[in-house]
Amino acid sequence: xxxxxxxxxxxxxxxxxxxxxxxxxxxxxxxxxxxxxxxxxxxxxxxxxxxxxxxxxxxxxxxxxxxxxxxxxxxxxxxxxxxxxxxxxxxxxxxxxxxxxxxxxxxxxxxxxxxxxxxxxxxxxxxxxxxxxxxxxxxxxxxxxxxxxxxxxxxxxxxxxxxxxxxxxxxxxxxxxxxxxxxxxxxxxxxxxxxxxxxxxxxxxxxxxxxxxxxxxxxxxxxxxxxxxxxxxxxxxxxxxxxxxxxxxxxxxxxxxxxxxxxxxxxxxxxxxxxxxxxxxxxxxxxxxxxxxxxxxxxxxxxxxxxxxxxxxxxxxxxxxxxxxxxxxxxxxxxxxxxxxxxxxxxxxxxxxxxxxxxxxxxxxxxxxxxxxxxxxxxxxxxxxxxxxxxxxxxxxxxxxxxxxxxxxxxxxxxxxxxxxxxxxxxxxxxxxxxxxxxxxxxxxxxxxxxxxxxxxxxxxxxxxxxxxxxxxxxxxxxxxxxxxxxxxxxxxxxxxxxxxxxxxxxxxxxxxxxxxxxxxxxxxxxxxxxxxxxxxxxxxxx
Amino acid sequence: xxxxxxxxxxxxxxxxxxxxxxxxxxxxxxxxxxxxxxxxxxxxxxxxxxxxxxxxxxxxxxxxxxxxxxxxxxxxxxxxxxxxxxxxxxxxxxxxxxxxxxxxxxxxxxxxxxxxxxxxxxxxxxxxxxxxxxxxxxxxxxxxxxxxxxxxxxxxxxxxxxxxxxxxxxxxxxxxxxxxxxxxxxxxxxxxxxxxxxxxxxxxxxxxxxxxxxxxxxxxxxxxxxxxxxxxxxxxxxxxxxxxxxxxxxxxxxxxxxxxxxxxxxxxxxxxxxxxxxxxxxxxxxxxxxxxxxxxxxxxxxxxxxxxxxxxxxxxxxxxxxxxxxxxxxxxxxxxxxxxxxxxxxxxxxxxxxxxxxxxxxxxxxxxxxxxxxxxxxxxxxxxxxxxxxxxxxxxxxxxxxxxxxxxxxxxxxx
Numbered sequence: 001x002x003x004x005x006x007x008x009x010x011x012x013x014x015x016x017x018x019x020x021x022x023x024x025x026x027x028x029x030x031x032x033x034x035x036x037x038x039x040x041x042x043x044x045x046x047x048x049x050x051x052x053x054x055x056x057x058x059x060x061x062x063x064x065x066x067x068x069x070x071x072x073x074x075x076x077x078x079x080x081x082x083x084x085x086x087x088x089x090x091x092x093x094x095x096x097x098x099x100x101x102x103x104x105x106x107x108x109x110x111x112x113x114x115x116x117x118x119x120x121x122x123x124x125x126x127x128x129x130x131x132x133x134x135x136x137x138x139x140x141x142x143x144x145x146x147x148x149x150x151x152x153x154x155x156x157x158x159x160x161x162x163x164x165x166x167x168x169x170x171x172x173x174x175x176x177x178x179x180x181x182x183x184x185x186x187x188x189x190x191x192x193x194x195x196x197x198x199x200x201x202x203x204x205x206x207x208x209x210x211x212x213x214x215x216x217x218x219x220x221x222x223x224x225x226x227x228x229x230x231x232x233x234x235x236x237x238x239x240x241x242x243x244x245x246x247x248x249x250x251x252x253x254x255x256x257x258x259x260x261x262x263x264x265x266x267x268x269x270x271x272x273x274x275x276x277x278x279x280x281x282x283x284x285x286x287x288x289x290x291x292x293x294x295x296x297x298x299x300x301x302x303x304x305x306x307x308x309x310x311x312x313x314x315x316x317x318x319x320x321x322x323x324x325x326x327x328x329x330x331x332x333x334x335x336x337x338x339x340x341x342x343x344x345x346x347x348x349x350x351x352x353x354x355x356x357x358x359x360x361x362x363x364x365x366x367x368x369x370x371x372x373x374x375x376x377x378x379x380x381x382x383x384x385x386x387x388x389x390x391x392x393x394x395x396x397x398x399x400x401x402x403x404x405x406x407x408x409x410x411x412x413x414x415x416x417x418x419x420x421x422x423x424x425x426x427x428x429x430x431x432x433x434x435x436x437x438x439x440x441x442x443x444x445x446x447x448x449x450x451x452x453x454x455x456x457x458x459x460x461x462x463x464x465x466x467x468x469x470x471x472x473x474x475x476x477x478x479x480x481x482x483x484x485x486x487x488x489x490x491x492x493x494x495x496x497x498x499x500x501x502x503x504x505x506x507x508x509x510x511x512x513x514x515x516x517x518x519x520x521x522x523x524x525x526x527x528x529x530x531x532x533x534x535x536x537x538x539x540x541x542x543x
Numbered sequence: 544x545x546x547x548x549x550x551x552x553x554x555x556x557x558x559x560x561x562x563x564x565x566x567x568x569x570x571x572x573x574x575x576x577x578x579x580x581x582x583x584x585x586x587x588x589x590x591x592x593x594x595x596x597x598x599x600x601x602x603x604x605x606x607x608x609x610x611x612x613x614x615x616x617x618x619x620x621x622x623x624x625x626x627x628x629x630x631x632x633x634x635x636x637x638x639x640x641x642x643x644x645x646x647x648x649x650x651x652x653x654x655x656x657x658x659x660x661x662x663x664x665x666x667x668x669x670x671x672x673x674x675x676x677x678x679x680x681x682x683x684x685x686x687x688x689x690x691x692x693x694x695x696x697x698x699x700x701x702x703x704x705x706x707x708x709x710x711x712x713x714x715x716x717x718x719x720x721x722x723x724x725x726x727x728x729x730x731x732x733x734x735x736x737x738x739x740x741x742x743x744x745x746x747x748x749x750x751x752x753x754x755x756x757x758x759x760x761x762x763x764x765x766x767x768x769x770x771x772x773x774x775x776x777x778x779x780x781x782x783x784x785x786x787x788x789x790x791x792x793x794x795x796x797x798x799x800x801x802x803x804x805x806x807x808x809x810x811x812x813x814x815x816x817x818x819x820x821x822x823x824x825x826x827x828x829x830x831x832x833x834x835x836x837x838x839x840x841x842x843x844x845x846x847x848x849x850x851x852x853x854x855x856x857x858x859x860x861x862x863x864x865x866x867x868x869x870x871x872x873x874x875x876x877x878x879x880x881x882x883x884x885x886x887x888x889x890x891x892x893x894x895x896x897x898x899x900x901x902x903x904x905x906x907x908x909x910x911x912x913x914x915x916x917x918x919x920x921x922x923x924x925x926x927x928x929x930x931x932x933x934x935x936x937x938x939x940x941x942x943x944x945x946x947x948x949x950x951x952x953x954x955x956x957x958x
Contacts, residue, residue: 458731
């Protein structure tokens with residue numbers, strides 16, 4: 001059922017019952033970074049950008065100010081962008097733009113869009129829904145229960161949504177009768193995860209179970225017996241062979257919920273919009289839909305059962321914890337869940353509250369630990385390609401893009417973000433997940449990552465130094481050594497959260513770079529060299 | 544060359560998880576052996592070429608006939624002339640292994656197992672092990688073109704070429720993409736050599752200083768990876784000024800990784816290369832497409848082998864061709880074939896004994912094999928991914944028992 005827009009807006013921030021008081025962040029007793037360094041980590045991991053000098057000064061005067069600053073971060077649009085990215089990773093919906101499962105053509109009302117840009121917007125849809133839920137302090141259960149979606153002109157055209165916005169992202173509704181079930185009825189999610197007639201929705205079930213419940217069918221060790229019969233017509237192994245039954249008894253019934261989605265969509269074959277993504281009736285041959293033994297009539301009931309399943313809350317804790325702590329979800333110890341899940345559930349699944357507790361904990365601020373029991377607590381958390389993009393935009397006010405004058409039959413590829421694109425850009429090289437073949441993010445450095453980081457630094461340094469006296473560099477071109485050193489002090493604080501005296505060895509190293517670049521006689525080049533180095537520093541790659 | 548750090552990391556990452564202290568996983572010394580892994584991602588139909596069952600009523604095999612290439616008996620169809628040419632030329636140094644159990648029916652899990660011999664997420668693939676053991680002196684010991692390679696935590700030795708050769712665009716200033724509105728390469732700031740030396744010295748000092756503060760072994764490793772990667776990133780840029788990376792077309796070569804592979808090995812840029820074939824092998828519909836996919840693949844493999852021969856590298860290079868799974872014996876209603884948890888592998892090398900290791904029966908089901916003869920036999924062994932990888936380890940100068948303790952070397956493959 002469609003929720004009237006006015007009512008939806010009124011509901012934002014208006015919980016129906018008082019929330020229990022916030023529970024203090026947990027402590028595990030590890031050595032921590034300075035409060036300034038912790039601020040950098042929080043700012044980069046929550047927003048992709050670095051703190052302002054005013055924020056550093058505030059925590060230096062009163063470390064307790066960190067809490068209020070974190071709250072402002074959680075209210076920022078940059079945080080919303082991070083939430084989109086996280087969900088793109090978890091749902092595997094952020095992949096390449098120009099091949100199957102993507103590749104929607106720039107035709108009809110969308111002919112004016114570059115093809116990369118069009119498909120990027122399509123892929124953002126599920127993340128936009130998550131962003132809306134999280135930023136507006138709505139229960140995270142809306143991820144699987146929302147009776148709206150979030151769309152813009154492009155996605156509402158592609159999917160044929162009821163959309164009343166001005167072209168930008170706002171609430172929209174499906175007009176094809178699909179139930180209210182958040183991402184469980186999202187058309188891009190189920191284009192990304194197709195089902196063949198013979199697969200019987202199993203991949204969709206497997207992916208959703210892994211993303212939402214951290215129940216990973218695929219990681220189970222299976223010794224497929226030599227006499228297995230999985231051929232059509234004789235496929236009784238799924239119901240009779242114990243090895244097969246152990247997974248398929250629940251997997252197949254879970255998959256049956258997804259039957260009303262169109263089984264498979266080939267975006268490149270689209271010849272007009274909207275694309276039909278909802279069949280409404282299940283394909284034949286599916287079992288009775290059931291959620292781990294509990295039958296349900298449809299996707300709305302599936303959403304309700306997921307939302308009520310403690311595994312959903314626990315899995316959510318694991319997902320968010322992994323993003324902030326720089327650890328892959330399967331490696332997170334179970335006791336971590338216990339530290340956070342109680343308050344998360346008591347709050348009605350409010351994500352910002354959960355994240356605030358995590359960020360203010362000592363394990364978030366950890367310098368690292370040699371305690372074998374705390375192996376999962378990393379002192380160096382590697383940034384991802386999209387962090388590099390945000391950093392470039394924040395510090396240099398620019399995007400690193402090119403304009404691809406190629407048309408493979410889907411429309412001109414057009415402007416392409418280089419750090420983030422898989423096919424043409426550097427996401428693979430910089431260690432990012434491609435969302436299709438490789439799901440892990442690199443947690444350490446490799447040579448191609450450093451080449452990409454060097455490229456980012458080369459773009460940023462040139463742009464920033466060309467505008468001396470503005471933005472990141474407040475120093476003038478004719479500054480004396482004292483002023484240069486003070487600027488270096490400010491840069492170390494802004495970029496790394498480290499305060500040094502002007503005669504410290506760290507600042508001496510910066511001065512050496514300044515002189516190597518020509519010194520005061522060629523200030524613009526000198527600052528370019530300085531920034532080129534500082535932006536490739538391990539303290540940029542790891543926070 | 545293998546560094547102590549890599550030896551330690553490898554020890555922790557081999558499939559048995561054995562900790563090595565002073566032992567190296569490398570058995571050979573000197574130049575070592577190169578390895579090219581070609582991965583047909585999606586699942587090939589093993590009956591198309593390697594393991595046909597024309598006499599079975601329970602297996603759908605494409606129309607064709609047997610063809611002998613020395614000790615290799617393979618299936619020949621009208622649609623695979625490139626495969627025929629390939630085996631006519633290279634059959635004497637080629638062996639096929641049929642009936643390899645993948646222990647899963649899911650693409651990514653099967654891929655993990657066939658490339659690493661393990662279901663553990665952090666295990667490196669065979670090429671990563673060989674690169675770490677023998678390729679330390681190369682700028683980029685493990686060059687990856689595709690997404691299925693598994694570099695584990697020997698990450699600092701590896702890097703992506705990119706689907707459209709993007710490595711060139713970050714390694715060669717003249718090949719950087721133009722900015723929007725321009726047609727000129729846009730590499731951003733390009734330091735003078737003396738400036739670059741100063742920047743590098745600054746970064747090395749910074750990483751070293753941070754290392755002194757690292758509180759855990761994993762954090763120390765991350766900083767060590769940074770330092771090693773910094774060295775290698777400079778070596779890549781230096782090599783790229785004149786090598787194959789300077790001559791790559793950023794757009795046109797998306798389906799032509801073969802010459803780059805040869806060049807990377809011949810120039811000493813890499814010790815190992817991983818190539819993911821671009822074909823759509825997951826033929827749940829129209830399984831007949833497998834014929835064309837095989838033909839295209841073997842055309843490329845022929846280019847690869849000819850290139851290696853021209854460069855005098857055949858004696859030092861092993862080529863392993865894999866797909867993560869096979870396809871069901873019979874066609875489905877869509878004339879496709881679904882996932883089958885037994886696959887085949889092709890191994891090429893001058894130390895390879897040509898022949899077929901036959902690990903399936905007449906209905907494409909696994910059967911135990913005598914590893915010394917490669918023929919089915921009582922007391923034999925059902926083939927697993929670790930057996931194939933142990934054999935390739937042996938061929939590439941690794942200690943197979945250490946690298947793949949659960950596997951057994953298939954002696955029938957060794958010349």
